Amino acid sequence: MITEREVCARPNCLAVLTPASNAGQVPGQGKRRRQQEDARQRVAARTAPDAGQWEVVVETRNQAEMRARLRRLREAGVDGSMIRIDTLCGRLGLPTTYRLSRFMTDPAREPEHEHFDH
Helix, strand or coil: CCCHHHHHHCCCCCCCCCCHHHCCCCCCHHHHHHHHHHHHHHHHHHCCCCCEEEEEEEEECCHHHHHHHHHHHHHCCCCHHHEEEEEECCCCCCCCEEEEEEEEECHHHCCCCCCCCC
16 A cells, blocks of 8 residues: 555656545536435425424325326426325235325414514
């Protein structure tokens, strides 16, 4: 193993020392991962248990019905990060079931707008 001191002692040698965590990363990948993690944290904060609750829109064995309900929610302008689809996988005697849920914020937690008299 070559140490930093040995690399710097060699003439005409260019050394680039990178942390092991960045080794093999594609340019821009770190930024994209940080953005994705930030987005996950924002969604987690918005859907925290104290902010509201998940309400089931439909629970069905028919995937087409679940997709139709999902399409209607999106057409109504519901934020995609506030929609959850659970696939309850069936075994032998129990068929697969799809559960479409929507996060409903607690009205008491929604920010109140202050009104000023001018």
